[in-house]
Amino acid sequence: MQVGQPATTTLDLVYSKMDLGFGSANQVVGTQLANAALQAARAQEAAISSEISKYDSILNDATDTELEKLRNKRLAAMKAASIQKTHWLANGHGVYTRDMAGGQNSADVAKSFFDASAKSERLVVHFHRSTTRCCDAYHRALTQLAPKHIETRFVGINVEGCCDVRGGGSGAGAKFLVERLGITVMPTLLLVKDRQAIHHIRGFDELGPRGEEFIMTDLAFVLGTYDVLTRREDEMSLGGGGRGGVEVGGVGSMGGSNTMGGGGPSLSTLRMFGIGGSGGGGVRSGGYEDFDSDED
Secondary structure, eight states: OOTTSOOOOHHHHHHHTOOOSSTTTTHHHHHHHHHHHHHHHHHHHHHHHHHHHHHHHHHHHHHHHHHHHHHHHHHHHHHHHHHHHHHHHHTTTTSEESOSSTTSOHHHHHHHHHHHHHHOSEEEEEEEOTTOTTHHHHHHHHHHHHHHOTTSEEEEEEOTTTTOTTOOSTTGGGHHHHHHTTOOEESEEEEEETTEEEEEEETTTTSOTTGGGOOHHHHHHHHHHTTSSOOOGGGSSOTTOSSOOOOOOOOOOOOOOSOOSTTOOOHHHHHHTTOSSSGGGOOOOSOOEESSOTTO
16 A cells, blocks of 8 residues: 555545446446545544544543542442341341240330331241141242342241130230231231231242242242332242242131220221221221141
């Protein structure tokens, strides 16, 4: 290539090899048209190169500033997440508390329950008793879930002896909650979000065809459906497929008192959980029946 001559580009090669279809007599005209097209293409290519250079310059000038902004934003998010995690752990998250207030009187058990719901935006409460064998399935799964989902608090309430007319049993103090929250089947998971009781999982009817043999990720999937935990990647489906499973009964609503003696929760507090007021939305009573009990 001679000095001072423009470099041969891909465009030059393309146009030089084109058969323009003008025939030998008019090839001069065709060559002139080809040269004009080539010049136009070169001008367009130069304009694009100029734009790219302009944006490259802008990005290079802003790189340090933009990276610093992104870094500060990320640090702020990490700090907020750390503070939130510390708050959760201080309020009992990260572990499954199998019996949060067993053996205490009604006011104390209820107070523990309402305190937990006030401190934790998302709460899963397992109502269980030792003589109901299948409660162990939930004990096992909740123990596994708690450290994986510290955004949610997992607790249990022992209702052993709750319906004993003699008032005995370690769960006698839970009688108030059993009646007022409509706990009619053992085991039951009560799902609480933003201080509202949003759903009961009674027995294993929502955990797929494996029933009592469900695995932890099955339970995580169902709890995620009600937004009481944030699902992880391996918890995005119900392992057994479908939501058939075992049918359980014992669900019914009766009348009942809207007040409680002693120093228990106020009526306004109860109404937040849909267990105060009158009419069809009133409280439940009459205790519970077992899904599967060794006593039966």
